[in-house]
Amino acid sequence: MLAIRLVSGPERLDTLVLPIRPAGPAEGPDAPAALLPTAPPPDDLLAEAAALLPVARLTGRAGELWTQLRPGGTPQRLVLLGIGAGDEHGWRTAGAALARAVKDETYVTVLLPARSDAALRGLAEGLLLGSYRFRLTEAGGAPALSEVDVVVDDPDGLAPTLSAARTTAEMTRLARDLTNTPSSVKNPSWFAEQVASAVTGRPDLHLRVREPEELAAEGFGGILAVGCGSASGPRLVELEWRPADPRTHVVLVGKGITFDTGGISIKPVPAMKLMRKDMAGAAAVLAATLGAAALRLPVRITTLAPLAENMVSGSAFRPGDIVRHYGGLTSETTNSDAEGRLVLADAMAYAVQELQPDLLVDLATLTGANAVALGKRHGALYSENDQLAADLLAAIDAAGEAAWRMPLAADYVEYLGSDLADLHSSPAQGAGSVTAALFLREFTGDLRDRWVHVDMSAPSWAEEDDAELTRGATGWGVRGLLRWLATLA
Incomplete structure (x- = not known):
């Protein structure tokens, strides 16, 4: 992963980056972008940079970039980088644009303004996420860029900010790696092994992996039903971070379908x-838990990842089957492609009955209806708790992700009725994302008013590079969850 150093002054001047901002209201609508006040650049480059702004017709919008070659000069390249409004989001977009633009350089130096916590966090996350690449082969080689020096007024004081940004980006990249991995490699057993590898040498993290025999003995009927058609048996990963003096106990649940054929x-x-991405929820909650442990957040976190491969075979569960979930509730399913809610229901019921947390949050690539309602960038958030919903939405927004609160419409509860079982898991009346959330709510027990469900199917995948997102898995949810968990701390 790209190295980022905090320095008090420029040390290597191959490429120097100066941030620019849009013209302010007082400067007029046609005024060019302006240089942002930073530590003075060497050799008095201010006049040269200022002269470039109107010639290049730069606006200063976030991610806008101009490179001026200076043969024989120091630095050899001068880069003007737009930061937009100068908030963390603008710097994150700028950092990602810079990572792509200078990938063939070896060293880059960036000057930051004073009091740079938000600027540094956004820049660092943008650099680390924008430079992400996933390949199963080394053909083509890695980008040349290996180190970025960031000039700040207080390197020691800003070190914790850089550390938090690096942990957040590292965990997001882990979630991307897990989600991008093809299902020819990735199955429930493989996924569980990756988690075991990540916690090796970490006695403060407790891991338990339930295999099919244990799932059957304990009554996890939803996970078993979805996974019974595959030669790769299902698993339930339970990962716990328990600090010495936790402020609260949060259970995170993530859907982990390692490949989804739809079944019968x-x-x-x-x-x-693209159904290798159907475990992006599990990847996000597990990566967020590892990140919280790395940051030593004083919040107890138990993460549950129900893992299964939804395949077609003679042993696959059938439309019309009745599934008995953990704790005894039954559901009728007439669509085996509505499988995610079955595994989540088991994990949520177990969390409520056995773990007794203060808060319960689940993330899932649950429905295509999410994208129909909200497009590709927003997750759909459901909760009966206004404050909890507002807090999580604020954290998601601050982290540079996006979600929108959706209704748990009382009129749709009747759609869950079944003549054969307690619930119908896949009603045909429409409102797919809403009815899926309503189904899951039935398994929240006493935590009904302390539960949040996020349908993040659409934003879990990007079709092209876009700001800090790279084509493929986005790692959506890791950044938002870590911000939210930090507020609980």
Whole structure:
């Protein structure tokens, strides 16, 4: 991963980056972008940079970039980098644009303004996430860029900010790696092994992995039903971070379908080709828990990742089957492609009945209806608790992700009725994301008013590079969860 150093003055001047901002209201709508006050650049480059702004017609919008070559000069390259409003989001976008623009350089130096916590965090996350790449082969080689020096007024004082940004980016990259991995490699057993590897040497993290025999003995009927059609048996990963003096106990649950054919209700090929991403919720909650432990947040976190491969075979569960979930509730399913809610229901019921947390949050690539309602960048958030919903939405926004609160419509509860079971898991009346949330609510017990469900199917994947997102898995949810958990601390 790209190295970022905090320095009090420029040390290597191959490429120097100066931030620029849009013109302010007093400067007029046609005024060029302006240089941001930073530590003075060497060799009095201010006049040269200022002269470039109107010639290059730069606006200063976040991510805008101009490179001026200076053969024989020091530095050899001068980069003007737009930061937009100068908030953390603008700096994150700028950092990602810079990472892509200078990937063929070896060293880059960036000058930051004074009091740079938000600027540093955004820049560092943007650099580390914008430079992300996933390959199963080394063909093509890695980018040349290996180190970025960031000139700040207080390197020691800003070190914790850089550390938090690096941990956040590292965990987001882990979630991206897990989600991007093809399902020819990734199955429930493999996923559990990756978690075990991540906690090796960490006695402060407790891991338990339930295999099919244990799931059957303990009554996890939803996980078993979804996974019974695959030669790769299901798992339930339970990972706990328990600090010495926790302020509260949060359970995070993430959907972990390592590949989804739709089962007997088989998907068409176009809908199936990206189903390696159907465990992005599990990747996000596990990475966030590892990040919280690395940051030593004083919040007890238990993370549950129900893992299964939804395959077509003679042993697969059928439309019309009745599933008995953990704790005894039963559900009728007439669509085996509505499988995510079945594994989540088991994990949530177990959390409520056995772990007794203060708060319960689940993340899941649950429905295509999420994208229909909110497009590709927003998750759909459901909760009966106004304050809890507002706090989590604020954290998601501050982290540079996006979600929108959706209704748990009382009129739709009747859609969950079944003649054969306690619940119908896949009603045909529409409002797919809402009815899925309502189904999950039935398994929250006494935590009904302290529960949040996030349907993050759409923002879990990007079709192209976009600011700090890179094409493929986005790691959505890791940044927002870590921000929220930090507020609980």
